[in-house]
Amino acid sequence: MILKTLGFVVFFALAAVALGTADPELETCRHQCRVQMAFDRQQREACLDKCERYIQEKEGRQEERGGGSSGRREEEGRGGEDDNPYVFQPRHFRTAHRSQQGRFSVLPRFTERSNQFEGIENFRFGILEVESKTFVAPNHLDADLIGLVAEGEGTLDIIQKNKKKSYDIRVGSIVFIPAGATSYLVNTDNNNKLVIIKLIQTISTPGRFEFFFGTGRNSFLRAFKSSILEAAYDESKETIQRVLRGRDDSPFIQVSDEQLKSLRKESDTIWPFKTDKSSSSKPVDIFKHKSVSNNYGQLFEVDNDDFKELGDIEVAFANITRGGMLGPLFNTRATKLAFVVDGKGWAQMACPQVSSQTERSEEGAIPTYETVNAQLRPGTLFVIPPGNPYVSIASQDDNLQIVCFDINADNNERVALAGKNNLYSNMDDVAKEVSFGVSSKLVDKVFENDDDLELFSKGPEWQQSEDRADQ
Numbered sequence: 001m002i003l004k005t006l007g008f009v010v011f012f013a014l015a016a017v018a019l020g021t022a023d024p025e026l027e028t029c030r031h032q033c034r035v036q037m038a039f040d041r042q043q044r045e046a047c048l049d050k051c052e053r054y055i056q057e058k059e060g061r062q063e064e065r066g067g068g069s070s071g072r073r074e075e076e077g078r079g080g081e082d083d084n085p086y087v088f089q090p091r092h093f094r095t096a097h098r099s100q101q102g103r104f105s106v107l108p109r110f111t112e113r114s115n116q117f118e119g120i121e122n123f124r125f126g127i128l129e130v131e132s133k134t135f136v137a138p139n140h141l142d143a144d145l146i147g148l149v150a151e152g153e154g155t156l157d158i159i160q161k162n163k164k165k166s167y168d169i170r171v172g173s174i175v176f177i178p179a180g181a182t183s184y185l186v187n188t189d190n191n192n193k194l195v196i197i198k199l200i201q202t203i204s205t206p207g208r209f210e211f212f213f214g215t216g217r218n219s220f221l222r223a224f225k226s227s228i229l230e231a232a233y234d235e236s237k238e239t240i241q242r243v244l245r246g247r248d249d250s251p252f253i254q255v256s257d258e259q260l261k262s263l264r265k266e267s268d269t270i271w272p273f274k275t276d277k278s279s280s281s282k283p284v285d286i287f288k289h290k291s292v293s294n295n296y297g298q299l300f301e302v303d304n305d306d307f308k309e310l311g312d313i314e315v316a317f318a319n320i321t322r323g324g325m326l327g328p329l330f331n332t333r334a335t336k337l338a339f340v341v342d343g344k345g346w347a348q349m350a351c352p353q354v355s356s357q358t359e360r361s362e363e364g365a366i367p368t369y370e371t372v373n374a375q376l377r378p379g380t381l382f383v384i385p386p387g388n389p390y391v392s393i394a395s396q397d398d399n400l401q402i403v404c405f406d407i408n409a410d411n412n413e414r415v416a417l418a419g420k421n422n423l424y425s426n427m428d429d430v431a432k433e434v435s436f437g438v439s440s441k442l443v444d445k446v447f448e449n450d451d452d453l454e455l456f457s458k459g460p461e462w463q464q465s466e467d468r469a470d471q
């Protein structure tokens with residue numbers, strides 16, 4: 001087995017050298033995965049994943065080299081993105097379905113990036129983009145799905161417990177689609193893309209999920225022998241085949257203005273009397289749930305109090321005013337997946353784990369804290385584990401808009417390290433004096449409780465980004 005694996009690696013390395021362009025190389029790699037007789041299904045999938053990752057990393061390297069972004073690289077200083085597993089850029093995503101009309105991309109399993117993510121191994125992060133006047137074919141997942149509409153508008157239909165419910169969705173709508181429930185949707189806008197940010201919680205194999213499409217050429221029905229279908233539907237083979245071959249196999253289907261009109265009209269939410277009162281999974285508008293707001297930013301949050309299907313996930317939207325900053329703070333229990341939907345900025349996290357990755361130090365020993373830097377731009381995902389202090393800063397030019405999925409959010413507390421109710425302002429004077437080793441007056445000068453600044457405050461000048469408190 002070891003020899004076989006080794007042989008495979010050697011072959012792969014050779015193939016990588018021999019083939020100049022990315023696509024043939026990817027094909028060769030995939031082919032190698034498929035023909036390894038010794039692989040079971042899981043190993044084969046892992047192998048295929050590895051191919052994708054290799055290619056994407058390679059493309060990423062080329063992008064960085066060609067992109068002339070060396071200035072930015074320097075700005076990141078030590079603990080740059082390449083050294084830490086917490087930052088994902090668009091190149092880390094894989095495209096699961098793609099056509100002219102739409103795209104679904106998904107991040108690889110978090111545990112593939114680092115074993116530090118075992119705590120969130122049941123979660124996957126994905127993005128659905130649907131062009132205007134496009135229908136997404138009915139499908140179900142073997143996983144629960146929470147979505148937040150980040151752009152555009154549409155109509156979402158969910159079939160569950162023998163009932164179909166239809167919902168209007170727009171920017172800020174949070175939707176929940178349970179495992180096995182069939183859903184389809186249409187982008188009803190004439191011009192704009194519909195973009196839905198998705199958190200997928202797997203329920204069978206940790207971190208693995210599958211789509212099941214019931215219609216069209218790639219319908220799961222076509223896996224059955226035609227005699228079985230004839231018996232099940234009491235129809236001729238020809239008729240059944242005609243029905244199952246009516247369209248090609250892309251799940252993204254362009255619709256006519258006529259079709260769009262009637263798909264849109266069906267939404268139950270326009271007609272309250274049609275809405276089933278027991279329907280608790282009705283989308284919730286996150287913008288109706290503002291929790292913090294001042295000159296430097298606004299925070300919107302929805303948890304299971306407002307939308308019971310969220311379970312122990314909280315969905316948040318932070319709108320950091322240009323030049324403003326969120327934090328520093330830490331979360332007591334939640335792992336935060338922070339995804340940038342608009343604007344530019346920069347995040348920093350104090351992290352005891354980076355150095356222990358290679359040389360695992362004694363757990364519970366007094367660690368040193370390294371700086372993890374993340375350059376934030378649309379499409380960046382930043383993972384913040386519980387307990388780790390962090391800060392997010394908007395550029396001087398644009399508001400920074402971040403969608404967050406907080407995993408394990410039940411009983412989570414946000415602990416501010418500056419501004420209103422900050423941690424230090426809650427300590428006794430003597431504890432401050434003893435633990436800082438200076439007078440409590442001096443400590444208060446820095447950490448005074450400022451009621452006007454809850455969570456958000458004025459950010460630093462960008463040029464100072466290299467400074468650290470101890471320099």
Ligand SMILES: *[C@@H]1O[C@H](CO)[C@@H](O)[C@H](O)[C@H]1NC(C)=O
Binds near residue numbers: 298319321322399401
């Ligand atoms: C974000 O805040 C700005 C004000 O700084 C506001 O104009 C804008 O509409 C907000 N965006 C969202 C999506 O709430």
